[in-house]
Amino acid sequence: MDLQNDIAKILISREQLEQRIHELGEAISRDYAGKDLLLVCILKGGVVFLSDLVRAIHIPHAIEFMAISSYGGTRTESSGVVRIMMDLNTSIENRNVLIVEDIIDTGHTLAHIVDLLKTRNPQSLRICTLLNKSSRREVPVQVDYIGFDIPNEFVVGYGLDFNEIYRNLPFVGVLKPERYT
Ligand code: IMP
Ligand code: MG
Numbered sequence: 001m002d003l004q005n006d007i008a009k010i011l012i013s014r015e016q017l018e019q020r021i022h023e024l025g026e027a028i029s030r031d032y033a034g035k036d037l038l039l040v041c042i043l044k045g046g047v048v049f050l051s052d053l054v055r056a057i058h059i060p061h062a063i064e065f066m067a068i069s070s071y072g073g074t075r076t077e078s079s080g081v082v083r084i085m086m087d088l089n090t091s092i093e094n095r096n097v098l099i100v101e102d103i104i105d106t107g108h109t110l111a112h113i114v115d116l117l118k119t120r121n122p123q124s125l126r127i128c129t130l131l132n133k134s135s136r137r138e139v140p141v142q143v144d145y146i147g148f149d150i151p152n153e154f155v156v157g158y159g160l161d162f163n164e165i166y167r168n169l170p171f172v173g174v175l176k177p178e179r180y181t
Helices: 014-031 047-056 108-118
Strands: 007-012 037-043 061-070 082-086 096-104 124-132 145-149 172-175
Touching: 014 047, 014 145, 037 047, 037 108, 047 061, 047 096, 061 108, 082 108, 096 108, 108 124
Parallel strands: 037 061, 037 096, 096 124, 124 145
Antiparallel strands: 007 172, 061 082
16 A cells, blocks of 8 residues: 555645755754754654754754644644643743744644743744645734645645654645545
């Protein structure tokens, strides 16, 4: 069984991802030059993006992880109910925190994380997301770095899953509807 057979179309190719992540790495390196930068990756979806992004950033920085689950929604739509499964195990007080996320859809997940992290008094708090479905936004989130704006289609690959599968695909693709209906 080849995972690629479940993909209706490739939305963002491996080459496009590489090119855009290179640009994001340059922008982040420029904006945070001389600052104490901490990337906070949201597990699990953000991990593939993070691993390429850190290699495109050429200034010193640290990485930390947080695991979130949104539950109670349908299989392809999050519910807006967010739970912290694994918190940071370091202080972010007075640090320049950049959240690294795979996708912002309704915005509920990020809004919740931002509210939580703000209470811990970082020096600055910004967001870098690979994908942005702006047409789906239900709560406003200020996003500082966006890889790609995408239409309202359910996508998998490059860290994004459906039922925990497809994260390893090297591109972002649209799942065939018959795979989830
Ligand atoms: P939000 O709280 O609605 O912004 O949802 C964000 C989370 O929903 C992401 O971190 C993903 O885990 C998941 N998600 C939203 N859209 C997609 C998609 O198209 N494919 C895979 N996961 C998605
Ligand atoms: Mg996610």
